[in-house]
Amino acid sequence: MRTEARRVAVVGDCPLLCGGVAHAVEAAEGLVFALATRSADEALRALRPGDVALVDLQVRPVCLADVVARLVAQDAAVLVFSSGLDHHAVPALRAGARGCLSRRADERELLAAIRLVADGCSYVSADLAVRPDTEPSCHVTDRERQILELVVHGETDHDIAVRLGISEHTVHSHLDRLRDKTGSRRRADLTRFAITHDIVPAAFWQG
Numbered sequence: 638m639r640t641e642a643r644r645v646a647v648v649g650d651c652p653l654l655c656g657g658v659a660h661a662v663e664a665a666e667g668l669v670f671a672l673a674t675r676s677a678d679e680a681l682r683a684l685r686p687g688d689v690a691l692v693d694l695q696v697r698p699v700c701l702a703d704v705v706a707r708l709v710a711q712d713a714a715v716l717v718f719s720s721g722l723d724h725h726a727v728p729a730l731r732a733g734a735r736g737c738l739s740r741r742a743d744e745r746e747l748l749a750a751i752r753l754v755a756d757g758c759s760y761v762s763a764d765l766a767v768r769p770d771t772e773p774s775c776h777v778t779d780r781e782r783q784i785l786e787l788v789v790h791g792e793t794d795h796d797i798a799v800r801l802g803i804s805e806h807t808v809h810s811h812l813d814r815l816r817d818k819t820g821s822r823r824r825a826d827l828t829r830f831a832i833t834h835d836i837v838p839a840a841f842w843q844g
Contacts, residue, residue, distance in 0.1 A: 642668060643668050643751075644668075644669050644671040645662045645668055645688070645690075645751060646670075646672050646673070646684060647672075647673040647674075648676075648691070648694060649691070649694060650693070650694055650695055654693055654718070654740070655693075656673075661747055661748060662751070665748050667752075668748070668751065671683060671688060675694075677704045684713050686711070686713075687713075687714070688713050689716065689751050689754060690716070691716050691718065691738070692705060693717075693740075698729075699728065705732040705733055709733030715729075715754075716738050716754050717736070718737070718738055719738070719739060719762075720739075720740050726765065736753075736760035737761050737765050738750050738760065739762035739764050739765050741762075741764065746762065758790065758791050759828050776818075780801075781815055783801060784811050784812065785815070785827060788812075788824055788828060788831075789828045789831055815827060
């Protein structure tokens with residue numbers, strides 16, 4: 638069981654947002670504010686594996702995705718700020734971000750999102766209707782959709798089997814088919830597929 642405080646950093650170019658996050662994190666139990674910087678390189682030097690990185694950079698989508706990918710490679714849990722229906726969110730999620738947080742989020746939602754992504758879950762603010770650039774190239778069955786929802790929630794294969802009243806072997810078969818359909822081998826990749834193609838309802842992350 639993790640007992641040490643979780644470190645949180647902000648990589649962003651808005652001083653007011655960075656200050657607001659710092660204030661909220663410093664007052665929260667179990668969290669420690671590590672740094673605020675506009676430089677991804679500085680963040681990479683300071684971050685440790687398992688830290689949470691909140692990213693709010695006004696750059697081109699491809700540049701944002703590159704920053705996210707570098708932070709993820711450092712084993713950081715990345716949460717990206719978004720204003721709504723924009724073209725930044727999907728590339729960031731595909732690069733490995735664990736979720737998107739609305740810039741309209743209040744302190745309670747901010748802290749909840751940080752704790753969720755720190756624990757390995759995904760999070761998308763309910764008012765962010767993240768849509769893919771294209772429709773999914775494969776058909777996902779109702780049962781596969783149920784399994785994807787539980788994967789996003791961090792459930793193990795055993796837990797999924799118990800929740801759905803099926804065998805673990807059947808769960809493995811469904812997951813193998815999903816991996817073949819999507820080309821996503823890891824559970825984190827399946828999670829991003831579910832998010833970017835809106836397969837799991839946005840309200841699911843609010844639960």
